[in-house]
Amino acid sequence: MQFRYSPEHEELRRGIRRYFAEVADADAVRRDMATPTGWDPVTWQRLCDELELPALAVPEEYGGAGFGLVELGIALSEAGRSLLCAPLLSTSIATQALLHAGDPDAAAAHLPGLAAGTTTGTLAAREPGRPWDATPTTTAERAGDGWALSGVKDWVLDGQSAGLFVVTATTAAGTSLFLVDAGAAGLAVEALPVVDPTRQVTRVTLTGTPGVLLGADGAGAPGLARTLDAAVTLLAAEQLGVAEAALASAVDYAKQREQFGRPIGSFQAIKHKLATVLLEVEAATSAVMYAAWTADESPAELPEVASIAGLTCSEAALLAAGENVQVHGGIGFTWEHSAHLYLKRATTDRLLLRDPQEQLDRIAALAGITAHAPAQPDGAAAVDVLAGSTER
Known part of the structure; x- marks a missing residue:
């Protein structure tokens, strides 16, 4: 390519x-x-x-x-x-x-x-206190000609307005996927308080909720894995856009803001900041391009490539958004300026789907390397804290 x-x-x-x-x-x-x-x-x-x-x-x-x-x-x-x-x-x-x-x-x-x-649709896969890839504790049992689902999902994107939910659940045969219509009996959607005001996420509670089996009973794991890899790739593309916008904003401001009679962009400290961000954004660009190409042309390679893109873009977006706030100085911390919105989006996206440590562990596992347990709290806990949730 x-x-x-x-x-x-x-x-x-x-x-x-x-x-x-x-x-x-x-x-x-x-x-x-x-x-x-x-x-x-x-x-x-x-x-x-x-x-x-x-x-x-x-x-x-x-x-x-x-x-x-x-x-x-x-x-x-x-x-x-x-x-x-x-x-x-x-x-x-x-x-x-x-x-x-x-x-x-x-x-x-x-x-x-x-x-x-x-x-509009959304994926309801993650459960409180558990990684995105974990076997679901949500259960599905046969109920007449259909299925009844019971369990709790959180961090469901746009769940408050979705018309169709793709829900993961465990049946007697194993992990399966189900379609649940908005407004179905026993379906309760609750908005979660999150750091990022530009993106809404919800907790979805299913209590004997009717669902339609998607695919074969017990055969949902491979499709879910491919879906999550594609989702990580798409999220990485979004994170790249956040990083690019934050870098462009910082560069523009560095050209305009003056200190001691000259633009702050002429100072070595600012140059170094922006040069470092540029290197990370360039790496993120390559990672996204290759992951998207792999998804279309060589899907067997996508698990590892998607994790690389997710890791690279998570770090690039957070760095770019953080440095954008720093370059803007006092105004970058105000509600009226958009710098904090990019920082909040980057912070939230970093833990959406898989956090960087989970991406590293997955890359190591796919490469046949035994990963060490992370010293910091697990990603599932970090996501719950970020969302203001204490349920474990």
Whole structure:
């Protein structure tokens, strides 16, 4: 492969960036993040109708554009760059779950709505105090012609507005995937207090909730693993956008702000900060490009490559956002400036799906290296603390 985007990809990026500058500027972000759902349905439908972003990685036979994670990754990178408040990531992850579940009938029934944006979806996989990859303690039992699900899921993206939930549960045959409609009996959705005000996450409680089996009973683990690897890749693309925006903001301010009669960007300390961030952003760019290409062209390699991208982009986004605040000085700590929003998004994204230590352990395991237990608290605990949850 060539480590550069094609002219068509660059044109896609420019088009999305221009559009987001119109519908997702700083004022729109602050307006939308204060709404009960965290996003504007009118803006979302425009993104779906005019740019067809949720349809990018959906096959044409299901009403999509027939592209892959390379193109969808570009869209999510631009979404991260603008801190877009919309269920694009959550719906994209649900779409990946349907694509990897091995259930053509379910795909034909639900993917057209997800691609068109008339239905929003989300993945309910993580459980309180447990890693994202853990075997679910949520159970599913047969109830007549269907299934009844019972358990608790947390850190469910956009669960307060999702129309379709892809839920992991354990049956007598093993890990399985189920589709649960919003408003189903026994389904309770509770908003979680989180650090990042631009992204809403929820706790979902299922009490005998009816669900439809997705794929074969007990055969959900491989599809879930592929879905999580794709999700990590898409999240890494978003983190890259956050890092790029933070770096650009810091550089622009360093050129404008003057101290002792000259721009602060001329001082060696600021130069070193920004040069270090640039190196991390360049590494993150390469990691995202390769992970997205691998997802489309060589999926067998994706588990390791996705973890590398997730680790690299998590660190790059947090560094870039933190240094952006530092370069801006006092104004960077104010509510009125957007620097803190990028820092909060980077902080939250770093623990979403898998934290850096979990990514390192996974890379080591895939390489056949025995990983040592981390000295710091486990990632599951860190995510719960970040969300303001004490349930273990």
